[in-house]
Amino acid sequence: MYTPVSSKAPFIWHGGDYNPEQWSSDVWQEDFRLMKKAGITAATVGVFSWVSLQPDEDTFTFEWLDEVIAGLHENGIKVVLATPTAAQPAWMSQKYPEVMRSDEYGIRKAHGRRVNYCPSSTVYRQFSAQIARKLAERYKDHPALILWHVSNEYGGTCMCETCAEHFREWLRARYGMLDELNARWWTRFWGHTYTDWSQIMPPLANGEVLTHGLNVDYMRFMTDTQLACFVNERDVLREITPDIPITTNMMGSYKPLNYRKWAKEVDVISWDSYPRPNQSVGEIAFAHDLNRGLKDGQPFLLLEQTPSSQNWQAVNALKRPGVLRRWSYLAVAHGADSVMYFQWRRGRGGCEKYHGAIIEHAGREDTRVFREVSQIGAELNRLGDAIVGARTPARIAVLLDWESWWALDEAVGPMRDKRYVPTVSKHYNALYNLHLPVDIVFPDSDFSQYDILIAPQYYMVKPGVAEKIEAMVASGGTFVTTHLSGMVDETDLACENGYPGPLQKVTGVWVEEIDALYEDQTNTIEMAHSEKSYTCGRLADIVRPQTAEVVATYGSDFYAGQPVVTRNVFGEGQAYYIGSDPEIAFLEYLYRSIADRYDLQPVLGVPQGVEVTLRQKENKGFLFILNHNDQQADVALPDGIYTDLLTGKQWSDTLTIDAGDVAIVTASD
Amino acid sequence: MYTPVSSKAPFIWHGGDYNPEQWSSDVWQEDFRLMKKAGITAATVGVFSWVSLQPDEDTFTFEWLDEVIAGLHENGIKVVLATPTAAQPAWMSQKYPEVMRSDEYGIRKAHGRRVNYCPSSTVYRQFSAQIARKLAERYKDHPALILWHVSNEYGGTCMCETCAEHFREWLRARYGMLDELNARWWTRFWGHTYTDWSQIMPPLANGEVLTHGLNVDYMRFMTDTQLACFVNERDVLREITPDIPITTNMMGSYKPLNYRKWAKEVDVISWDSYPRPNQSVGEIAFAHDLNRGLKDGQPFLLLEQTPSSQNWQAVNALKRPGVLRRWSYLAVAHGADSVMYFQWRRGRGGCEKYHGAIIEHAGREDTRVFREVSQIGAELNRLGDAIVGARTPARIAVLLDWESWWALDEAVGPMRDKRYVPTVSKHYNALYNLHLPVDIVFPDSDFSQYDILIAPQYYMVKPGVAEKIEAMVASGGTFVTTHLSGMVDETDLACENGYPGPLQKVTGVWVEEIDALYEDQTNTIEMAHSEKSYTCGRLADIVRPQTAEVVATYGSDFYAGQPVVTRNVFGEGQAYYIGSDPEIAFLEYLYRSIADRYDLQPVLGVPQGVEVTLRQKENKGFLFILNHNDQQADVALPDGIYTDLLTGKQWSDTLTIDAGDVAIVTASD
Amino acid sequence: MYTPVSSKAPFIWHGGDYNPEQWSSDVWQEDFRLMKKAGITAATVGVFSWVSLQPDEDTFTFEWLDEVIAGLHENGIKVVLATPTAAQPAWMSQKYPEVMRSDEYGIRKAHGRRVNYCPSSTVYRQFSAQIARKLAERYKDHPALILWHVSNEYGGTCMCETCAEHFREWLRARYGMLDELNARWWTRFWGHTYTDWSQIMPPLANGEVLTHGLNVDYMRFMTDTQLACFVNERDVLREITPDIPITTNMMGSYKPLNYRKWAKEVDVISWDSYPRPNQSVGEIAFAHDLNRGLKDGQPFLLLEQTPSSQNWQAVNALKRPGVLRRWSYLAVAHGADSVMYFQWRRGRGGCEKYHGAIIEHAGREDTRVFREVSQIGAELNRLGDAIVGARTPARIAVLLDWESWWALDEAVGPMRDKRYVPTVSKHYNALYNLHLPVDIVFPDSDFSQYDILIAPQYYMVKPGVAEKIEAMVASGGTFVTTHLSGMVDETDLACENGYPGPLQKVTGVWVEEIDALYEDQTNTIEMAHSEKSYTCGRLADIVRPQTAEVVATYGSDFYAGQPVVTRNVFGEGQAYYIGSDPEIAFLEYLYRSIADRYDLQPVLGVPQGVEVTLRQKENKGFLFILNHNDQQADVALPDGIYTDLLTGKQWSDTLTIDAGDVAIVTASD
Numbered sequence A, B, C: 001m002y003t004p005v006s007s008k009a010p011f012i013w014h015g016g017d018y019n020p021e022q023w024s025s026d027v028w029q030e031d032f033r034l035m036k037k038a039g040i041t042a043a044t045v046g047v048f049s050w051v052s053l054q055p056d057e058d059t060f061t062f063e064w065l066d067e068v069i070a071g072l073h074e075n076g077i078k079v080v081l082a083t084p085t086a087a088q089p090a091w092m093s094q095k096y097p098e099v100m101r102s103d104e105y106g107i108r109k110a111h112g113r114r115v116n117y118c119p120s121s122t123v124y125r126q127f128s129a130q131i132a133r134k135l136a137e138r139y140k141d142h143p144a145l146i147l148w149h150v151s152n153e154y155g156g157t158c159m160c161e162t163c164a165e166h167f168r169e170w171l172r173a174r175y176g177m178l179d180e181l182n183a184r185w186w187t188r189f190w191g192h193t194y195t196d197w198s199q200i201m202p203p204l205a206n207g208e209v210l211t212h213g214l215n216v217d218y219m220r221f222m223t224d225t226q227l228a229c230f231v232n233e234r235d236v237l238r239e240i241t242p243d244i245p246i247t248t249n250m251m252g253s254y255k256p257l258n259y260r261k262w263a264k265e266v267d268v269i270s271w272d273s274y275p276r277p278n279q280s281v282g283e284i285a286f287a288h289d290l291n292r293g294l295k296d297g298q299p300f301l302l303l304e305q306t307p308s309s310q311n312w313q314a315v316n317a318l319k320r321p322g323v324l325r326r327w328s329y330l331a332v333a334h335g336a337d338s339v340m341y342f343q344w345r346r347g348r349g350g351c352e353k354y355h356g357a358i359i360e361h362a363g364r365e366d367t368r369v370f371r372e373v374s375q376i377g378a379e380l381n382r383l384g385d386a387i388v389g390a391r392t393p394a395r396i397a398v399l400l401d402w403e404s405w406w407a408l409d410e411a412v413g414p415m416r417d418k419r420y421v422p423t424v425s426k427h428y429n430a431l432y433n434l435h436l437p438v439d440i441v442f443p444d445s446d447f448s449q450y451d452i453l454i455a456p457q458y459y460m461v462k463p464g465v466a467e468k469i470e471a472m473v474a475s476g477g478t479f480v481t482t483h484l485s486g487m488v489d490e491t492d493l494a495c496e497n498g499y500p501g502p503l504q505k506v507t508g509v510w511v512e513e514i515d516a517l518y519e520d521q522t523n524t525i526e527m528a529h530s531e532k533s534y535t536c537g538r539l540a541d542i543v544r545p546q547t548a549e550v551v552a553t554y555g556s557d558f559y560a561g562q563p564v565v566t567r568n569v570f571g572e573g574q575a576y577y578i579g580s581d582p583e584i585a586f587l588e589y590l591y592r593s594i595a596d597r598y599d600l601q602p603v604l605g606v607p608q609g610v611e612v613t614l615r616q617k618e619n620k621g622f623l624f625i626l627n628h629n630d631q632q633a634d635v636a637l638p639d640g641i642y643t644d645l646l647t648g649k650q651w652s653d654t655l656t657i658d659a660g661d662v663a664i665v666t667a668s669d
Helices: A025-037 A063-074 A090-095 A122-139 A161-175 A178-185 A212-240 A259-263 A281-294 A323-333 A368-383 A402-410 A420-433 A465-474 A501-507 A584-597 B025-038 B063-074 B090-095 B122-139 B161-175 B178-184 B212-240 B259-263 B281-294 B323-333 B368-383 B402-410 B420-433 B465-474 B501-507 B584-597 C025-037 C063-074 C090-095 C122-139 C161-175 C178-184 C212-240 C259-263 C281-294 C323-333 C368-383 C402-410 C420-433 C465-474 C501-507 C584-597
Strands: A013-017 A042-045 A078-082 A145-149 A270-272 A301-304 A338-341 A396-399 A438-441 A452-455 A478-482 A509-516 A523-527 A533-545 A549-554 A563-570 A573-578 A580-582 A610-617 A620-627 A633-644 A650-657 A662-667 B013-017 B042-045 B078-082 B145-149 B270-272 B301-304 B338-341 B396-399 B438-441 B452-455 B478-482 B509-516 B523-527 B533-545 B549-554 B563-570 B573-578 B580-582 B610-617 B620-627 B633-644 B650-657 B662-667 C013-017 C042-045 C078-082 C145-149 C270-272 C301-304 C338-341 C396-399 C438-441 C452-455 C478-482 C509-516 C523-527 C533-545 C549-554 C563-570 C573-578 C580-582 C610-617 C620-627 C633-644 C650-657 C662-667
Touching: A013 A078, A013 A301, A013 A368, A025 A063, A042 A063, A042 A338, A063 A078, A078 A122, A122 A212, A161 A178, A161 A212, A178 A212, A212 A259, A212 A402, A259 A281, A281 A323, A281 A420, A281 A438, A301 A323, A323 A338, A323 A368, A323 A610, A323 A620, A323 A662, A338 A368, A368 C509, A396 A420, A402 A420, A420 A438, A420 A584, A452 A465, A452 A584, A465 A478, A465 A501, A465 A563, A465 A573, A478 A501, A478 A584, A501 A509, A501 A563, A501 A573, A509 A563, A509 B368, A523 A563, A523 A580, A533 A549, A533 A563, A533 A584, A573 A584, A580 A584, A610 A633, A620 A633, A620 A650, A650 A662, B013 B078, B013 B301, B013 B368, B025 B063, B025 B368, B042 B063, B042 B338, B063 B078, B078 B122, B122 B212, B161 B178, B161 B212, B212 B259, B212 B402, B259 B281, B281 B323, B281 B420, B281 B438, B301 B323, B323 B338, B323 B368, B323 B610, B323 B620, B323 B662, B338 B368, B396 B420, B402 B420, B420 B438, B420 B584, B452 B465, B452 B584, B465 B478, B465 B501, B465 B563, B465 B573, B478 B501, B478 B584, B501 B509, B501 B563, B501 B573, B509 B563, B509 C368, B523 B563, B523 B580, B533 B549, B533 B563, B533 B584, B573 B584, B580 B584, B610 B633, B620 B633, B620 B650, B650 B662, C013 C078, C013 C301, C013 C368, C025 C063, C042 C063, C042 C338, C063 C078, C078 C122, C122 C212, C161 C178, C161 C212, C212 C259, C212 C402, C259 C281, C281 C323, C281 C420, C281 C438, C301 C323, C323 C338, C323 C368, C323 C610, C323 C620, C323 C662, C338 C368, C396 C420, C402 C420, C420 C438, C420 C584, C452 C465, C452 C584, C465 C478, C465 C501, C465 C563, C465 C573, C478 C501, C478 C584, C501 C509, C501 C563, C501 C573, C509 C563, C523 C563, C523 C580, C533 C549, C533 C563, C533 C584, C573 C584, C580 C584, C610 C633, C620 C633, C620 C650, C650 C662
Parallel strands: A013 A042, A013 A338, A042 A078, A078 A145, A270 A301, A301 A338, A396 A438, A396 A452, A452 A478, A478 A573, B013 B042, B013 B338, B042 B078, B078 B145, B270 B301, B301 B338, B396 B438, B396 B452, B452 B478, B478 B573, C013 C042, C013 C338, C042 C078, C078 C145, C270 C301, C301 C338, C396 C438, C396 C452, C452 C478, C478 C573
Antiparallel strands: A509 A533, A523 A533, A523 A549, A533 A580, A549 A563, A563 A573, A610 A620, A620 A662, A633 A650, A633 A662, B509 B533, B523 B533, B523 B549, B533 B580, B549 B563, B563 B573, B610 B620, B620 B662, B633 B650, B633 B662, C509 C533, C523 C533, C523 C549, C533 C580, C549 C563, C563 C573, C610 C620, C620 C662, C633 C650, C633 C662
């Protein structure tokens, strides 16, 4: 039941992006030698190779790619084969200008950059299906081929006339009648009623950007349209190679694309992890758990990370010694079945020539980065298939919803900066700090498997979801939600009976007013049944409990003494409402106390900064012990003898882990 | 002689914007019930209803509006009827694209938002006159109709080819000969001489934006052109309903439109007051006095204010309890004959769905906001017609001039940020802090009725104004002006004989140089005849007194000891020149001492933060006592018995006013 | 051998921009009177006069200019005659729209502003050559004419289709084959390979801006194209007036134009010096030395500086008393043979009406500015031809390279803000603080004449330059370079063998990694052979010495103890590599110790803030003693009697110089 992504490669893949077309073939031989030395087992090729494979409309040049794939295969390296469709060739843009994207003013862009094609373009879709077919037919039986990597980092938006036309069709299908669209978009406001479908335009920057129903629908349309580009290629590949899994590399909490929808169309989730150099480990873990959640816990692939530094940040600090290794195992701990890098060899030109690579411009192997990568390669080789496909169990879920994010960011008021993802991440991080495993879930997820469901700023509640939450709570679960929740329906209309709309029943409150605090203002959360006090800020709901009890009250302002946190007993369970944005210490306090109700405990008791994460497979548990601190730590083990799969070392009672080190231990049989 | 705006509604109107077309008719009945409960006496309808009244070029649908107006009338609510022309229907933009506005690059915008019509468009003007005529003919005899509200918040600019053509005609009318235009715009600079009228373009962002005469003339043209749109509708309305007054809602110190010109065309000034949540009371009072000044002291209408919060600020804090009531009476104290809100009921969609409303999305009446509004309603009902039409006398005037503002902001040097309105407001606030009543005046006002005229940064002095000032001073008045005054003539040419140009005679100084100080730099104002010292900054004129005496000198820098404040005796009066930007304490000191010369005193002696403002009518005085502080205050009353019109309570000797409370007292007969 | 710019004017010119066409002829007479009074000896006329000289395509109106030039000549004032081609007349833009420039989106701008012509336009080139010819033919024999001033402040960029076409031709000439272009631009990256020349576009903002080879080549093309406009006019002028020198006014470290290339085409360097009011003297000196370096030490002309304030800064502070004079002699000390101003008389309109002028709007001569200018005029008259043409010897060179600047700013990573010129200036200023004379040199300069060559952030090392550096070092010189050096070749391809590329041999190091530090992070430079420690930051190379010895190591972080500064003995000389950005105190320490090796000493021993700079002519030395401090200073003179040429005063042993004062002393014969 725990199957690897590819039966041809039943191990944690180690590799990365490889762009051999940028180099002469003598460099390829050196690459193969060095890849083997570094323990590379998989290489992603073909990304952006369109013009190299199809230099004009009628010519195809696969010979160089044949040679590269053969070379990789001969050296024991598996191939992740990309379709090259993320950047159309210049000849295509020149001959068929409609393949180029238009900007937010509806003005066609010039050729260049990447992901600069109109996703509604028939020409683009035909050409991309054609090149996918050519690739599939040519390499379908190649023993090295383990994964299709369709295009690259889909994203952005297009507002050309073709997209406008497709959008109108999409709207007709959604709303049927124009009257219905007018009603759902509330177009009587400012006299914006459409009297003909042809009057509807994308939200052009110099046109209608204030009809939020339109804006949110355009984001939905754009997600669907780009997804259709993926499906267009996928269907060709699947037809020809039904046994080769298909993915496309995602970008974490990337706003323009609703990846939860995409997840249903890919065989395996894969993503590119580029935290800022100074990002916290908890935030990185959040992103991995988000990706694991996209397919409901199925392991994912880490397709890209930098082996040393990024290049496009304002300041591109190096990963400190050991960080690459520890963050690689962090990914694996949270569900990754691969450790891959962008890029193998730094290109000499182009805008990513200073992005980190395993082989830098000096072309040397006597470097810190090469040694660190090689160590990971050796360790993954030792690990074999032990943890491939293992799952990461969790009883607590945090909800993230792309459509709430879109609608919230469009909302004008009560405060400009909504901070949706940072807020979700803050709640996640409170649990991370408590060493409690968490799943990221979505409105269409099965909530019944969790004890606790947390939905911060869950702004747009679509039909049926409140009922699912009620059922989960009624049967004993705990639901937590906050300010800015339950405010609009699925077409961004404010809830008729006030906030939190359909969540009023389960939370037992309604919100009379929402105050907004300036950056330098705070209030406090005064606990009703203790002396405890916490700061809060940004927004302050004036909460009217209906059936809920008051857990905490505001400490100041004209609503001092009025409820800020409430708890509603509902069936066998309970629902909390948090009316303001608390400091994380409050969330840690609250979530620890709720977890007690379900006797949820950390996997192991460890000091702050040491992480212990469990992956499980066929009743076998693998404990990932990551020491993020810069001092040694002692970790008390449960009874038994444990083996560190990275070193083969055996531990019992107490495992001592060096500063920055990693261990993957499992109970000895 | 003190007549109400409408003889049909001789009371302080209480009401606001009502958009029934967004709701079904069963909601209307609930609205009428709640309006009566809240003491609403006037509703503004029809704003943005164009497409609801004219769904296509040949169809008119007034039936719903008939029903709404009938319902309001039946419930005793008067109607402010808007022409819906602030947002043309989509069908119009689609069929006649020239009705859409062009941006600052001359590129036509897409349909959407609002105030997005070309003000020069013949099509727009024909359609807007037509709908105004239809409305007037249909409702001309309706007993509920008390005011025409033409369009909504005119503003912005258009730079399309039609506007360019009209601009050239406007220029021909102004300058006659192209040579004259070239001379007045100083086009020899950078070789910009026009050799044909057709070469003149609006100040397109990617074209000629550095010919300041052109820029200022384009602002004049745009004010005139939009005003012509107003007059176009007004004339139709006036023809059909000569007895119904006509207004359009203004926006206070809104730069693009010279409201002083507009004031001459409206029957009554009305405006929408949206201070930032953290704006000072003095700044709000300044805005009301500006509106009262536009028609030389005639009472104005407060047509919009939020009952709770705005939604388009970065942070939209709630009005604290009592603030709505106190700020409403603040408006009345400064000359408003109405207390109205935007909006009655929050729409469920659109970009203002989180703007404050009397009825929020929950649709409830058991809210703080509803209670506060209802209290105001009850009080205004009690007030009746007592203060309607009453005047607010003042002996001190502060000058504001839109054209100086425009020209100053265009000027490159001596400092980028000119802060024209904040500077005028600072001088106003010095007087406000001294509890001295002030009128805001304009270059074409009658100065002779004032003891003191203050003209800060009065940059562009047009022909005849200096002479009016000289006359006012010669007959005993005091004139005060500052740095950045008298620098250019009416076509933005620098004054030939130096600064302050035509104000040199009355001030008795010339300015040799202007120094500019960095944000963190200051100088001091050292009083010549005392030990007093004040800080100043931003700009520092090096002032050369001719006939003036030195009042204060700079304390530091290479011009230490040189004059910063001078006083020139001129005829029976005097003129002050302030060469730098002083702290407000200096202005308070200076204006207190000047006021002594005329024995000008506060209406009552009150502590800081308590405001007493007088409205007078037929020799009866109404004292508005506003306690802006958060503690109770005692106010010493003149001899006699005083009745608080809001409570009926009587006071003598000392009136005690609660924190945040308001009283309107008048001597008992 | 030391010849003046013009034999007709063998003195330090004193004058500035004069725009008589903005004024009536009676003002001209007043101008001449005041010019003589102020000691003005040269006036620049004709800048921007195109429409005044050619009001339509077929009409020329030189009569007014005849009169002006005659008037100047009669009053003993020489004429710098500008071609008026920096702003084409409106009629030309109207009739030939292709003369207008396009913006970075390829969209044609509207007429207006200045330098708004397409430099590739045939029409523009024909008209500009025609007007240059007319001017030259008319005034070729005029005795007052001393210099041609072609156009004005060339700059900016154009991305129109004409430029695109010319760019493709330029590229064909450079690369010959499209394959070669693809290889040098590394277009395989992101699939950007061109398959036809016609696919190449300028780096349009909405198109291909990430192919850095393209971007750098476009900057080269744009420099060449604008230079061709200059040469187009110059060749006409030279043909008709072979004895009149020709220049165009440059703008110092102005990024878009590679002035080193321009220097080869002008007869004399001239430039406009506009430091920020709060800029340091060392930074101003750096700019002058840069201009002197452009023609390898030949004296240059200071054509513009403000006599009082600028107007286009955010804050335009006045030059304090004495600053104009001291900064004027600072220019002369560093190689200027003129002291000229923008502008003679403030225009009454236009965007520079508040720029400083000798005659302000008041039109008065009893002003501080007029007095200061007049003093300079009198002093320059006294100086006569004494120092005209004198040279400024230096044994130390600092390298500045426009193409490294361009490429570095395009580079994405390792840190966004490269600070190229500030870094070069910082190294220069360390030497300035040590009172050591410096030449600014360029990659094509002769390095062999220097003891020390410093090349900070010398990013793009073109073929042959490393060899020149090696030769200079081998024969005993010292070379210093830093992080961000030697990273790319001439087409912006990263060096194949790592950094610092071709400088590895002479420096004896290679760089394994580059760390980037956040703004608030620092490291330290710990000297190997002393207790000294200095801070450093921004970037930190991890340096691997090959043949170099370690001079200093990092004090912290994971590379603590690893080299940050190295020294490589190479032949008779040595080469330093500085891996991080040190505080200036380190550079002062290092450069003082290197200077010791060559026994380089300040011209005179003086306290900080007092500058002594030497100009030499025919074995006669002129010491410019500038007291930038606000207290008097004593300067110890060498043996002998010295005469101050400004005052005639004689000094021996010790010269006492007042706060802010200037002396130019020479040994008495």
